[in-house]
Amino acid sequence: xxxxxxxxxxxxxxxxxxxxxxxxxxxxxxxxxxxxxxxxxxxxxxxxxxxxxxxxxxxxxxxxxxxxxxxxxxxxxxxxxxxxxxxxxxxxxxxxxxxxxxxxxxxxxxxxxxxxxxxxxxxxxxxxxxxxxxxxxxxxxxxxxxxxxxxxxxxxxxxxxxxxxxxxxxxxxxxxxxxxxxxxxxxxxxxxxxxxxxxxxxxxxxxxxxxxx
Numbered sequence: 469x470x471x472x473x474x475x476x477x478x479x480x481x482x483x484x485x486x487x488x489x490x491x492x493x494x495x496x497x498x499x500x501x502x503x504x505x506x507x508x509x510x511x512x513x514x515x516x517x518x519x520x521x522x523x524x525x526x527x528x529x530x531x532x533x534x535x536x537x538x539x540x541x542x543x544x545x546x547x548x549x550x551x552x553x554x555x556x557x558x559x560x561x562x563x564x565x566x567x568x569x570x571x572x573x574x575x576x577x578x579x580x581x582x583x584x585x586x587x588x589x590x591x592x593x594x595x596x597x598x599x600x601x602x603x604x605x606x607x608x609x610x611x612x613x614x615x616x617x618x619x620x621x622x623x624x625x626x627x628x629x630x631x632x633x634x635x636x637x638x639x640x641x642x643x644x645x646x647x648x649x650x651x652x653x654x655x656x657x658x659x660x661x662x663x664x665x666x667x668x669x670x671x672x673x674x675x676x677x678x679x680x681x
Contacts, residue, residue: 472498476534480504484540536563543619550617
């Protein structure tokens with residue numbers, strides 16, 4: 469049927485499989501195909517077919533094998549997440565996979581290719597830019613911005629008027645107080661507490677956060 473939604477997921481690893489599960493069971497997609505440079509075409513991963521490599525995405529879209537794509541590459545390859553999104557941006561529509569249990573205020577701005585997993589809360593005027601992923605149970609308070617290609621792990625808590633830069637990896641249970649600015653390419657360890665701006669890229673850990681490398 470012409471109105472079927474067919475999702476191409478870039479990457480068939482654990483994150484890609486998780487996105488496939490939510491896309492099929494909760495987000496209205498009729499089918500999923502994986503595109504993975506490290507798998508053989510025709511291989512089946514968790515009941516979903518590997519159609520081919522990333523180079524096969526354009527042909528699959530032209531043949532109507534897929535109607536949308538999304539990036540299923542995790543935080544260990546965050547620069548690749550950015551590069552592959554930008555490669556197809558404006559060429560193939562990016563889907564957003566947003567679990568129905570998430571609360572998203574009607575004033576929020578959501579970009580393309582966004583993933584919001586179960587139990588997240590986005591309050592008034594929150595902005596998620598393109599290719600952002602919020603893992604289970606993240607809370608983003610009012611007027612905060614998560615910039616493109618960033619990855620928030622489970623139970624990250626962000627207070628109001630926070631700005632998290634591009635390509636950040638915010639670790640599980642990180643807490644960020646209000647009016648904080650975080651530079652591009654910042655990573656935080658688990659349970660980090662951020663009480664002042666993180667102005668240079670690198671890894672921060674601890675309570676309060678301290679720069680490691």
